[in-house]
Amino acid sequence: MATAASTTGGGGGLSRSASAIVAVTESGQHLLRIDGYSHTMDVPTGSDIKSPPFRVGGHSWRICYYPNGLSSAWTEYISLFLQLGGDAPQGVWTRHTFSLLGREGKPVPYFTNSGKKIFTDWGTSAFIRRSELERSEHLRDDSFTIRCDVTVVREIQTKTVDVGAAPAVVPPPDLHRHLGGLLATGEAADVAFEVDGKTFMAHRCVLMARSPALRAQLFGLSEESADAGGGSTIAVRIEDMEAQDFEALLRYMYTDSLPEMGEQGEAAAMLPDLVAAANRYGMERLRLLCEDKLRELVDARTVAAILAFAGEHHCHGLKEACLRFLSDPENLREAVKTNGLEHLSKSCPSVLVDLIAKLAAE
CATH class of the missing domain: 2.60.210.10 (Apoptosis, Tumor Necrosis Factor Receptor Associated Protein 2; Chain A)
Known part of the structure; x- marks a missing residue:
């Protein structure tokens, strides 16, 4: 916090001073x-x-x-x-x-x-x-x-502050904005991904730096393309992923952020797919970020599905959050009413065993 004062002398000169509270x-x-x-x-x-x-x-x-x-x-x-x-x-x-x-x-x-x-x-x-x-x-x-x-x-x-030169104003980091713009324009892109009938242009150097799985895949394809005398752009086909999920994954690689998810249903649909993508491409921070957002969606209606997903994809923190939610008898009664636990017992019985063990330990 600082204060400043100025006075104008009879000759029209401006006197400036400044102080700081630290x-x-x-x-x-x-x-x-x-x-x-x-x-x-x-x-x-x-x-x-x-x-x-x-x-x-x-x-x-x-x-x-x-x-x-x-x-x-x-x-x-x-x-x-x-x-x-x-x-x-x-x-x-x-x-x-x-x-x-x-x-x-x-x-x-x-x-x-x-x-x-x-x-x-x-x-x-x-x-x-x-x-x-x-x-x-x-x-x-x-x-x-x-x-x-x-x-x-x-x-x-x-203390008194020297006002001989105006302090430099350092803007906030904007690397994510510049890289996001590079993704949006596709300028100098050298890899084309075909996903669910759509094409996404990207940059090998960015993707190889962000994902160990893509580093290995793209490095191998680069050598094959060079040996075959191919062009500078590599074509990659991605199976078992929807276009909107791959677009969100690319956005995260360039900007370190997820797209806005306005509706709960939209988040519930995309976040599990992004967790699977994070596991597929070795992106631990993305997986943990999605897990944290999925915790916010845990309620009596969703807990069984989220618990089954957490068990299947080894999301230990998310699994623990679901088990803790169900350890409350009132929450457990509400979840049973939705028949979600019946589905859980068939699709992922090992997780149900963990739940029974947790309740028995109380």
């Missing part, structure tokens, strides 16, 4: 591992276990772990609070996040809680339902880990 911050992380989770259940509701103190931003902090909830209203949950040391002044500005860490030591998106405030104590009464934690893969050997990220505003400074 918030100086410090960030830190603290890992709290809960070993012997089942034994912490002996701690009564409303009582906490405090972590050793740790320092961030010149202040002392502790994590307060309530294994049976902050109060009687939250007995099914683990509650977490971040406590500021008693010797700290009032009015400490902070941002803070609690995250459950997964098997690879990365935060689990479903179990991450953030906030910001002028600090005394802050936390969440419903960080995670104990039954969900106990059914998940994140509780291993009766142990799990919580990460607390803290950013503290240490001070706010003001």
